[in-house]
Amino acid sequence: MPKPWKKKQSHIEVSEGGAIPTRNDWGLFSAWRIAFFGAILMVVCLVFFKPDPYLDILKFLPDGILVTFKVTLMSIALSLVFGLIAGLGRISENRLFNGISSLYVEIIRGIPLLVQLFYIYYALGQVVNLSAITCAVVSMSICYGAYIAEIFRAGIKSIPEGQTEAARSLGMTPFQTMRYVILPQAVKTILPPVGNEFVALLKDSSLVSILAVSDLLRRGREFAAQSFDYFEAFTMVALFYLIITLILSKLVGIMEDKINVD
Amino acid sequence: MSTDQIIVQIEHVSKYFGSFKALSDVSLDVYDGEKLVIIGPSGSGKSTLLRAINLLECVDEGRIIVDGTNIVDPTADINKIREEVGMVFQSFNLFPHKTVMENVNLAQMIVRKRSKEEATKISTELLKKVDILEKENDYPGKLSGGQQQRVAIARALAMKPKIMLFDEPTSALDPEMIGEVLTVMKKLAREGITMIVVTHEMGFAREVADRIIFMDSGMIVEQGTPRDFFEHTKNERAKAFLDKIL
Ligand SMILES: Nc1ncnc2c1ncn2[C@@H]1O[C@H](COP(=O)(O)OP(=O)(O)OP(=O)(O)O)[C@@H](O)[C@H]1O
Ligand SMILES: [Mg+2]
Numbered sequence: 001m002p003k004p005w006k007k008k009q010s011h012i013e014v015s016e017g018g019a020i021p022t023r024n025d026w027g028l029f030s031a032w033r034i035a036f037f038g039a040i041l042m043v044v045c046l047v048f049f050k051p052d053p054y055l056d057i058l059k060f061l062p063d064g065i066l067v068t069f070k071v072t073l074m075s076i077a078l079s080l081v082f083g084l085i086a087g088l089g090r091i092s093e094n095r096l097f098n099g100i101s102s103l104y105v106e107i108i109r110g111i112p113l114l115v116q117l118f119y120i121y122y123a124l125g126q127v128v129n130l131s132a133i134t135c136a137v138v139s140m141s142i143c144y145g146a147y148i149a150e151i152f153r154a155g156i157k158s159i160p161e162g163q164t165e166a167a168r169s170l171g172m173t174p175f176q177t178m179r180y181v182i183l184p185q186a187v188k189t190i191l192p193p194v195g196n197e198f199v200a201l202l203k204d205s206s207l208v209s210i211l212a213v214s215d216l217l218r219r220g221r222e223f224a225a226q227s228f229d230y231f232e233a234f235t236m237v238a239l240f241y242l243i244i245t246l247i248l249s250k251l252v253g254i255m256e257d258k259i260n261v262d
Numbered sequence: 263m264s265t266d267q268i269i270v271q272i273e274h275v276s277k278y279f280g281s282f283k284a285l286s287d288v289s290l291d292v293y294d295g296e297k298l299v300i301i302g303p304s305g306s307g308k309s310t311l312l313r314a315i316n317l318l319e320c321v322d323e324g325r326i327i328v329d330g331t332n333i334v335d336p337t338a339d340i341n342k343i344r345e346e347v348g349m350v351f352q353s354f355n356l357f358p359h360k361t362v363m364e365n366v367n368l369a370q371m372i373v374r375k376r377s378k379e380e381a382t383k384i385s386t387e388l389l390k391k392v393d394i395l396e397k398e399n400d401y402p403g404k405l406s407g408g409q410q411q412r413v414a415i416a417r418a419l420a421m422k423p424k425i426m427l428f429d430e431p432t433s434a435l436d437p438e439m440i441g442e443v444l445t446v447m448k449k450l451a452r453e454g455i456t457m458i459v460v461t462h463e464m465g466f467a468r469e470v471a472d473r474i475i476f477m478d479s480g481m482i483v484e485q486g487t488p489r490d491f492f493e494h495t496k497n498e499r500a501k502a503f504l505d506k507i508l
Contacts, residue, residue: 166355
């Protein structure tokens with residue numbers, strides 16, 4: 001069913017992360033295919049024709065992939081929560097809520113993620129005892145929450161004031177207005193840039209390897225340190241990152257399509 | 263049609279935007295069932311006054327009593343009051359992600375807690391009344407302005423309000439669509455609901471209004487029945503306005 005109002009949808013500037021293919025974007029779609037199947041083919045060939053050391057690497061890395069998945073998924077979930085709360089705070093009329101949210105966004109966006117990771121692990125680690133993986137997830141979520149908050153804020157702001165007024169004049173509470181009128185419309189503007197943040201988050205999760213979290217990158221380093229096969233180990237690490245990043249961006253693209261069709 | 267019961271009582275209301283005084287000591291009683299038309303030049307405070315009645319604008323001084331409740335009181339239940347007061351906007355403000363039927367159903371279900379069947383029954387009735395039932399499954403973006411405004415009227419009526427506010431409901435419409443909206447409003451007027459209408463449609467005012475209020479610079483400067491107002495007003499500003507508009 002055609003929906004003329006979809007055309008009016010405004011786009012929020014995309015900051016980083018891979019391009020997300022959509023169904024009608026054939027150029028990108030085939031680029032995605034070439035990269036994805038090319039990477040898989042390359043892994044298969046390397047393992048098949050040169051099992052030493054590639055087969056060993058292949059057996060060594062999956063533990064790290066699981067950790068990378070775990071960190072990424074938990075960080076995505078938690079950063080969405082932080083992002084929604086802070087995003088609502090940024091548009092709230094409550095001075096305190098608004099002030100704290102704005103401060104959070106400004107401070108976090110002004111400090112590099114790597115520094116935040118060190119800070120939470122080493123500085124806070126002296127005060128409270130947190131596991132490396134908890135520190136990693138918390139820092140990633142706090143950091144990405146700040147970026148996602150800005151996307152939520154922009155998305156919500158892009159809905160005309162008249163929508164809120166109409167909903168409120170029908171007796172809806174501010175919560176009901178947000179839940180049934182504003183967010184369902186804003187999600188179409190919010191999802192593409194948030195999806196990009198997810199992909200960027202997946203890649204940035206490699207930074208947590210400095211905290212002794214055995215993610216994909218760290219496992220690669222561990223293998224290389226034992227066998228001195230640096231080139232081979234990091235080739236496989238890069239291929240694995242490429243494959244899972246492409247899968248995630250595909251999933252985000254599918255999700256977008258679904259939301260636009262519904 | 264009007265009884266002597268007052269349903270909206272505005273007492274010495276003032277409203278500032280920064281240092282600008284948009285409403286200046288406005289007092290007005292609206293009777294149950296009355297059709298009140300507010301006219302006046304642009305920027306005279308008509309919208310602000312209308313929006314104050316359902317608290318889309320909060321006032322700085324004075325009291326507004328709607329159906330027995332002082333809505334300016336911070337402890338008043340705003341959502342409850344808004345259920346009693348329907349509002350129709352110049353720009354329709356239909357929910358673009360909902361179909362016509364869903365637009366009319368939504369607040370019935372989440373605010374009035376009606377079941378979907380019950381809401382749909384009421385919506386069907388109202389969409390028939392505003393003569394747009396055949397579009398029930400379309401999205402607002404596919405409708406003309408006049409059709410959208412009629413859906414917006416049905417949506418407001420679905421809450422069974424005691425009072426309907428209209429803020430220039432035909433000003434955003436192409437001339438050929440004004441008539442269909444005014445027809446619906448006239449039909450509504452005959453049913454006895456209280457209506458407060460800001461409009462530049464003088465024909466409508468003449469035909470429907472029990473009383474006309476003329477505002478200028480945030481004040482009510484003249485009021486009377488359409489006959490008195492259009493033919494015998496002595497107020498200079500009202501005369502100048504009528505000369506320009508008629
Ligand atoms: N949110 C606001 N902030 C600042 N000034 C405002 C605001 N809303 C209205 N005003 C000012 O208050 C005055 C009255 O506005 P209002 O909208 O009530 O006028 P109106 O009589 O409805 O005019 P129009 O016929 O143009 O709709 C105008 O001068 C307007 O500029
Ligand atoms: Mg106005």
